Amino acid sequence: MKVVNHVLHAEGSERIIHSESPNRSGPMSPDTIIIHYTSGRDAESSVESLSDPNVKASAHVVIARDGRIFQLIPFNIIAWHAGQSSYRFADGTMREGFNRFSIGIEIDNAGILTKSGNVYSAWFGRTYEEKDVLKAIHRNERTPRFWHRFTETQIAAVEELCRLLIKEYNIKHILGHEEISPGRKVDPGPAFPLDKLRDRILKQDRKTNEGNLIINFPSNGVVTTNKLNIRSDPNELGEKIARPLLQGTRVRVLSEANGWYRVAVEIEGWVAGKYVGVDQV
Ligand SMILES: [Zn+2]
Structure with missing residues (x-):
């Protein structure tokens, strides 16, 4: 997998699917990756809704449960995935409006499930087996809920894509939507290993400032x-x-x-x- 002209390509495979969403603004230089889940039925239906001009939402990519990656918007163009958002970084700087400098990765996942007997249902009515469900407490909440699990293939695809984007762009941060819009958003939620992923792939960047996060230049x-x-x-x-x-x-x-x-x-x-x-x- 590689990035050519801000678009993913994988030679000789059908893993990357190019699609077009009109829900976009002007150019940007991304330095952050925002991880989301779709809260949807499948990748195709999420791609469709994120490409619907009436929905006014989008993302750069949608990752299917089998690891296929749909790209809807080039990585140097603003997509509409973060909405109202703000975050205070370790060095004390505060940023708002993450669409303007972030790449949005949506992962196909049904989100929060409700349990009734032995059946776990998504908001759109589909039911899921217990093996696909994680009971866990969200980082912004206090009581456990039921969350649709991600597939290993999806998590591996997210990691591969993040590593590639870090190489191509000046990516310094990977954040969950739940971290930049707490209270309003809970994705990607506790079923996604966000902290582990960050530790693994941003470690080298962090080493520079390890334990001493604040430098006032000069x-x-x-x-x-x-x-x-x-x-x-x-x-x-x-x-x-x-x-x-x-x-x-x-x-x-x-x-x-x-x-x-x-x-x-x-x-x-x-x-x-x-x-x-x-x-x-
Ligand atoms: Zn989101």
Whole structure:
């Protein structure tokens, strides 16, 4: 699976299905992924409703229970999945209106089920077997409810897609709809392993700031590795613009991008952030 021109492709497979939703706005540069469940009957019906101009909702992709991925909107175009939303990040910054900078992943799932005898029913009337049901307490609630389980294939597809998007875009955060619209939304809910997924795939990003989440730029830093390349851009492909910085070199850390710090010595350039100890607030 790869992204070409902001659209998914998988050679020689029918795993990616291209569809079109008119429910979109202008261009954006995503830095966040928002995870949802559809609360629907199946992926096809959710794709249909998320493409209905009267519904005024959409998402970039819908992931079916068998792992097929429907893409409705290119990743660099605003989709309408988050609605009224806000979140305070670990560094204290507050953001609102997540549609403007996030990719919305909808996962086909019936959502909250109600139990009657041995039967679990969704709001749209379909019933589910006990093996497909998880009884659990939602992170925003206090009493357990019944939740439709996701398939292993779906969870693997979400992880694969998130890893790909992190590589393609400057994705820094993965959040559940329930976290940016608490009280209003409960998706993806406790049946989705959101915290585990985040730990697994954002760990490397987090390592930079591990335990010390607040940096006020500019800040002072010191090189903590033998030799540290200083580059023209915040990635391994950036041109080396000077001799490597030596261990113990004091630097002025000006900003951060994707785990890289822009530092000033006699010259300015980008170094791998993990090799710079930065004064913390
Ligand atoms: Zn949602």
